[in-house]
Amino acid sequence: MKEISLIKKRLREARENSKLTRPQVAEKINIPRATIEGWEMTGSLPRLDKAKILSELYNVSLDYIVCKTDNPEVNKETPKDNSKINK
Numbered sequence: 626m627k628e629i630s631l632i633k634k635r636l637r638e639a640r641e642n643s644k645l646t647r648p649q650v651a652e653k654i655n656i657p658r659a660t661i662e663g664w665e666m667t668g669s670l671p672r673l674d675k676a677k678i679l680s681e682l683y684n685v686s687l688d689y690i691v692c693k694t695d696n697p698e699v700n701k702e703t704p705k706d707n708s709k710i711n712k
Contacts, residue, residue, distance in 0.1 A: 633666065635697075653682060676690055680699075
């Protein structure tokens with residue numbers, strides 16, 4: 626439950642840091658404003674495809690949004706670490 630609260634907080638902060646309102650985000654990604662409010666405030670979370678779109682719109686890493694890192698910076702140069710797959 627703590628992680629869900631952190632995801633919601635990061636979504637809100639990333640939007641605010643991008644100087645975007647909920648209605649602006651809703652219009653840009655073609656979803657209802659109430660959906661954005663739900664992701665930031667109530668029980669629902671965005672699907673992975675929408676989270677990816679939000680991370681690109683807010684210019685933060687998807688790993689940051691989903692609490693895999695505390696670094697919001699997008700680093701496109703980092704090679705993927707597949708060492709944990711199939712272990």
